Amino acid sequence: MVSEHVESLQPITWQEPRDSYDVVIIGGGGHGLATAYYLATRHGITNVAVLEADYIASGNTGRNTTIIRANYAVPEAIRFYDHSMKLYQGLAAETGAQLFYRPKGHVWLAHSEMGMRTEHGRCLMNQAMGVRTEMLTPAEVRELIPQIDLTGGGRYPVFGASHHVEAATARHDRVAWAYASGATGRGVHVLQHRPVIGLLRDGDRVVGVETAQGPIHAGIVLSAVGGWVSQVAAMAGVRLPIRTHPLHAFVTNDFDQGLDKIVASTELACYVSQTERGQMLIGAEFDSQPSFSRLSSFDALRSYSYKITMLLPFLRSMRILRSWAGLCDISADWSPIMGDTGVDGFLITTGWGTWGFKAIPAGGEALAERIATGRTPDLIAPFGLDRFRRDHVLADQASAGTR
């Protein structure tokens, strides 16, 4: 039985809302809370409110499969996610929180010559950017993952893999809690059960939010919403290159042998890791059709189970304990969208698809810098909403690990 380290949970200070703030952040998930935390710690801006429609981390922050990695395929993304991983590595020491950050290594299997080319290209690009990713032969894959069936059940033979050595997992709710605690301890207000139903406008400018409980004025409004971002952006007259698709995930009962690595397959679009409690945590591709339903489906469980048991046959004897779904905002080029929207006073961080958890520290830090200084940091400048108009998209579907 793993220690949950409940005694190490730090307090969150809950406050009554003011009428007006310098900064209002819509969405109390990882990105919203991290932005508030870095505004307070890096820039001394504490007249900030984070508005959450439900409870903090109730959306995708608490629903994802907690993988932290930087093995992307376009340089801008590798640099961004590598920086995020570095921030994660120092986050426990910085906040004093127990985050269960566990370096594991991410093994990305290839089942065809084309898949091998993809992984080889990824390795070279990662190494050029200073990220440790190495190619593995099938024999080396077996050394790292003794439970693997290299024939892939006869259907998906393992041709090789790329191994991203520094990849890790962490406990998602602890990350949200650490940022919320650090932010509220410095005077930031985190307001739960306060859905935003409109935006306050002064001419073209956004000057606050309308909540179910009344208006709140703000110097700057940041949408850090997951799931209903198209609806929130529409309140400001902003149209987004985003579709929202549900992604399902499940955990099994405890596996007592231990699976050290994060095992993934791009071609099968599935991934598995072991949680701190010993459960196997499994996710795969999102639903092909957009929807806002967070009901888990039998179709998804059947399809994921089929694929993952081809690679790890021991999973056939495990039972599914819990399943759930989250809403993934998939941008048209499979990369996030951060920064200005073209509407004064209204910023956005979205397009986090299935890859948002790993980006929480770097996304929050960069958005905080943008809000505090008025300048977009170089790290996120390529991820602006205007890239679609400038014809500088960052197409990187093969690094999402899903489709």
Add this chain to the structure above:
Amino acid sequence: MHMLDCPRCGRRPLDEFAFGGERRTTASPIDDSDARDFDEVWIFDNPDGLTTERWFHAAGCRRWLTVQRDTATDTVMA
């Protein structure tokens, strides 16, 4: 959602179909032609509610069909 009604093949599992995107039911309100082209290429309405879509019966008759679906609950209406 598990099944779709194909007008040619009947009620078939969703796995056989490929989502082909929403059908815009009203003319774009954007006047500027460049801006309208940009909107049609890159932007999605992404509605939370009733929507009209095109689906392709990839593993069946390989023809297109129009589906009405409620994206709030992911249920097919017609």
